[in-house]
Every structure is written in C-alpha cells, then in structure tokens.
Amino acid sequence: MAYLAGFGAALPGRVVPNREVADLVGCEPDWIRDVSGIEERRWASNEETVVSLGVAAARDCLQSAGVEASALGCIFVSSGTSPRRFPGPAATIAKELGLDSTPAIDLPVASAGGLFGMALASRLPGYTLVVAAEKMSEAVLKPAPDKNTSILFGDGAGACLVSQHAGPLRIIDSILCTDGSFADDLQLPLDGSLMMNGRSVILQATRKLPRVILDVLARNGVAAQDVAEFIVHQANLNLLQRVATGVGVPIERFYSNIARYGNTSSASVLIAAREWFAQARLQPGQRVCFAVFGAGFHWGSLLAEAA
C-alpha cells in the first residue's frame, strides 16, 4: 500500500504580470486573462535553474514530510526543459540532496510527468521522491516570444514524497495512458521554441481528462460527487471549467492557482497539491483525485483518500 507522504514547491521570485507579457508579444493584458485565466506567472532568473528549483522543492517536500534525503530509495525527476540532452537534472538534484548512490531517474514527459512519477513511485518499495521542475520561460521566449505560447507558461517546481510506510493520503489507484498519434501537436524541439497546436491539444484534453478521471473513479466505485477535491494540471482555466463540466461537478471542486503561476507544465499538479495540502483539513476517507494531460499525448489520473 502506497501513501502520499508530503508535497513541496519552489517558485522563482520574479512575478511577471500580464501587462509585461502583453507588451512583449503585442496584445492586451485582458485578452490573456480571458483566454487562459492567467493574471501573472513567475519567470526564473539566469541563476534559477531547473536543478535549483527542483532541489528547493525537494527540500520543502522532505521537510514537510519529516523524512531525511538519506532515507530515499529512488528519485524521479520530471522535466521537459532540461538544459542538456543528458544527463538530465535527476543526477544533479540527487547530488545536491547529498546522495551519491541512490538511483535518480529522469522522466522527460513534460506536463504529465509529475503524476506519472507519482504513479510509478507507488509501485516501488520504501520512500521515492518525485520532483517536477520546469523553466518554461526559456522554451517560449527563445529565440523569439510567440504570442500564443508566451502568455501561458511559467516557471516553477513541485515535489511529492511517495511512501510505502505511512502518509496523510493513501493511494487507491492510478491510470496512465499514452497515444503518440498527435506527438507533433505539442513539442519542444532540440533547437527551437515550444510548438503547440492549441486546437488539437484542447480538443483532445477536453475528452481525455474527464474520461480518465471518471474511469479511475468508476473502477473504484467512487462517484464524482464524493470526491472532495480535484487537483488537475493547471493548463488553462477555461479547460478546467470544461473538465469540471465533463466530470459533472462544480468548478469550485477543482483547485486552481493558474491565475498566479500560469502553466508550469509537469510542476503544476505538484505545486497545486502543495498549496492545497497546506490548507486542507483532511477528514479520514476524504477522496482526492489528481489528473494530468500533456505532450505525447500522455495523460492519467490518480485517486487517493485521507488515511
């Protein structure tokens, strides 16, 4: 039996309001809010890297769970914005945590990577740390800012400790899916900026996210109305509203911080989980459902309940 033992997050200090992005790409700030629900995001400085953000989120997570890094049996690091082809950030993050032999594995899965890491970790013994760290600003601002993607993305990192011993949330079940038919519709080429066919992404996500949520609930005999909170990849507020409609619950059940951070890709679901967990008053048996969708396309869901 696996548990979610704690969450962590780290965000760059610089807040970038819509006005600044609007001036950069030539649009109105209100248009950004209307099409995405985003009001500001964080963009990292040159000194803030995927590794430094990931390490900060990892330490926050371990501290909140009261677990030493030396207790970890494995680390997964999800990032679609690693600055080099290999090694990925996992090895350096493990080293910064003081580990010199613990396996640290990269999951270059982009937006779905945080939840994929959690689900994979639930199948491993002992403690597994899942980190998701992204510097999306580099992916959308270089070589030149693109209006349709630059407005959406932010930088940040999240983390989750998965334990076979104990934790405040028990993992009930998870579903992971991949369909490479639309792999070209959302990609970050080796030498270039993020390419996104927004129509295709939204068309697929509005179908797949509600379905994968309802599937994990149905096979565990849980009604959507009996889930206390849905913590879903923070891609776009309009998308979250459609997913809520598809699942059949009010949007208020969907945790959202996209107005403050934008889309932080794989980090978003873990940053949201960290914030939600910090203010949640968990009652035993209370259910929480996580879900993600992103490049690949990869998508999935994870159902947990308060222990």
Added chain:
Amino acid sequence: MSKRAQILNLIREVTGKEVNAEPDESLFESGMLDSFALPDLVTALEGAFGVKVPDSDLNPRKFDTLERIENYLAGKGA
C-alpha cells in the same frame, strides 16, 4: 433542413454568434470558431447526427470548414 443548415445552426448554438460561412471558408481563421468552441461543436455534432467521433478523429482539420464537416459526417454514414 439540409445537413449544412443543421451544422450552421449547431455552430451558432455553441458559439452564440450569427455565423454565415462559405462552404470552404475556414471557421477558425475567420474567427467563427475558437479552440474552446470546437470540442462543444464536436459533441453537438455527435448528438445531432447520431455519430460517435473517436479520439483518433479529433483532428481540428476535419472540422475546419462546413464542407469538411459534411464530408466527415458522410463518411460516418450520417
């Protein structure tokens, strides 16, 4: 009512706009249909014409013009 008129009515319903498109005019490029109205239109087409659009067919190009939508529905036997 013709199939084309039915499709136009569905587009008007999901967008709330008074849409009048040429058969080969891009609904996206003309601003008649946006990214979030498209999933609603596909759902409306499924209901109105009794077809099931599988995920593998969820390609925006298939729904970019009235002609393409008509052709897609014809291919599904609707």
